[in-house]
Amino acid sequence: MTKNKQFKSLLTQPNAFILPGAYDSMTARLIEEFGFPALYATGAGISNAQLGWADVGLTTVTEVAEIVSRMSDVTTIPIVVDGDTGFGNAINVLRTMKQLERAGASAIQLEDQVSPKKCGHFNGKEVISKNEMVNKIKAAVDARVDVNFSIIARTDAIAVNGLEDAIERANAYKEAGADVIFVEAPTTIEQMKAITAGVPNVPHIINLVEGAKTPLISLEEAQEIGFKIVLCANTVLRSAIKGVRESLKVLQRDGSQENIHDLICTWEERQQLFKLHEVKMWEEKYLKEHEVEEVQSK
Numbered sequence: 001m002t003k004n005k006q007f008k009s010l011l012t013q014p015n016a017f018i019l020p021g022a023y024d025s026m027t028a029r030l031i032e033e034f035g036f037p038a039l040y041a042t043g044a045g046i047s048n049a050q051l052g053w054a055d056v057g058l059t060t061v062t063e064v065a066e067i068v069s070r071m072s073d074v075t076t077i078p079i080v081v082d083g084d085t086g087f088g089n090a091i092n093v094l095r096t097m098k099q100l101e102r103a104g105a106s107a108i109q110l111e112d113q114v115s116p117k118k119c120g121h122f123n124g125k126e127v128i129s130k131n132e133m134v135n136k137i138k139a140a141v142d143a144r145v146d147v148n149f150s151i152i153a154r155t156d157a158i159a160v161n162g163l164e165d166a167i168e169r170a171n172a173y174k175e176a177g178a179d180v181i182f183v184e185a186p187t188t189i190e191q192m193k194a195i196t197a198g199v200p201n202v203p204h205i206i207n208l209v210e211g212a213k214t215p216l217i218s219l220e221e222a223q224e225i226g227f228k229i230v231l232c233a234n235t236v237l238r239s240a241i242k243g244v245r246e247s248l249k250v251l252q253r254d255g256s257q258e259n260i261h262d263l264i265c266t267w268e269e270r271q272q273l274f275k276l277h278e279v280k281m282w283e284e285k286y287l288k289e290h291e292v293e294e295v296q297s298k
Contacts, residue, residue, distance in 0.1 A: 004148035007078035007106040010037055011150070011180065011203045016223035019080060019205075021233035023049040028071040028079075029273055031236070039075065041068050041105070043082035044119055045237040057116025061087040061096050065103040072104025080152065081105040082233075085115040090132075090139040097143035107150035109182060110136060112157065112169065120156055120184040121212035127160050130169050134176045141177035152205065153178035156185065159213075163191055167198040174202050180229070181205070185213045189225070192217075196226030203228035210235065 001009070010017060017037055022028040023045030031039040044055035046067055051058055061083075068081055081100050086093035093110065100108055111117065112133040114126040127133075133153070140151050153173035157166040163186075170181045182205040183195045192214075196204050206227040208216050222230045247263045271277075 002146075002148065003072075003076075003078040003104070004106045004146050004150070007038055007080070007150055008148050010078070011228060016219055016228050016230060018219055018230045018232060020236055021045050021231070022071060023237055024067065025070045025074050026273070027236050027240070028075050032075045032077050033273065036077070038078040038080060038106070039071070040231060040233055041071060041079055041081045042233045042237070043084050045234050046082075048234075048237060055119035055122075057084065057118065059084070061092075061099055065099045068100060068105055069103040078106035079104060080107040080109065080150075083108040083110050085113055085117050085128075086110050086136055086140070088115065090135045093136050093139045094143045097140050098145075101145055101149055105149070107152055107180070108140065109152040109154055110140060111154035111182075111184070112136075112173075120154075120207065121209050121214075123159075125156050125159050127155070127157050130172055133169065134172055137173055137176040137178050150179040151177065152180040152182055154182035154184055154205075158183065158185055158187075158191070163194060167195060170195070170199040174199060179203070182207070182231075187213050187215075189215060189217070192225050192227075205229040205231050207231040207233060209233065210238065 019038055019040045020031045020036055021040040021042035022031055023042055028039055041064065043059060043064070046064060047053055047055045047059050050063065050067065064081065068079060071079055083096055083100060086096050097108065112127045114128055118125050137151060137153055144151070153170070155166050155169045155173065157169050166183050170183055174181055180203045181199050184207060186192050186195060192206060204227045206214070206222050206229070208214055208230060210216065217225070219230050243263065247260055250260045250263065251257070
């Protein structure tokens with residue numbers, strides 16, 4: 001089964017699932033290692049980790065596609081890509097779709113913010129018109145090569161125009177061809193329930209950001225409310241930041257690595273994650289014979 005079909009099957013299974021965010025090939029490998037069925041190429045995480053800047057629309061589609069391609073090369077699970085606003089208007093969406101599908105994405109998330117966008121849990125967001133976003137979704141539907149490539153439509157309208165407009169937009173986006181609906185940043189359980197009830201017969205994503213606008217709920221609770229996907233976009237990134245800080249603190253304090261072992265993975269764990277054993281197999285298969293030939297020719 002292709003990765004695209006794998007993701008489609010996740011959308012039709014009875015149970016909800018957690019979608020953790022990755023920002024590079026290493027974190028993509030780790031997510032697969034722990035048995036998650038898919039991963040999320042997080043736009044905020046890529047901006048933070050690769051550019052060193054907040055999620056305020058600074059990344060380009062070329063940068064995102066390059067990172068997604070690397071993630072795809074080292075994983076076997078579907079990748080959902082944060083496509084921001086499509087990096088422009090509906091014409092830009094046509095190119096964005098082709099680049100990300102070619103890079104190995106199985107789904108793209110497109111949002112209705114004004115470009116340059118902001119993190120969905122930042123203040124001061126603006127949204128484009130409903131009709132403009134509908135046309136972006138139609139462009140995405142027309143541009144995809146594989147019909148199993150999924151399109152996720154996100155609206156940030158709750159923070160700008162209120163819940164009623166967000167639900168109206170979500171229904172319009174579903175009608176335009178979106179496979180999954182993502183209403184960003186509800187602030188109460190009641191709003192969450194209104195979203196899934198108000199936009200029926202389509203899988204929903206809830207984005208849970210620690211310390212931000214949406215109340216944190218469990219996977220079981222999310223499923224009961226009607227969500228199919230629980231997005232934990234930057235949990236991995238934030239745990240990495242804390243881990244690095246703790247290790248640096250010990251190095252600075254002690255001037256030694258003696259007390260750092262509980263904060264780092266073992267040498268063996270590192271090499272296992274990065275498939276050193278496979279590289280050694282390739283060396284045996286592809287380089288040994290060449291070395292023998294070189295010796296014999298001398």
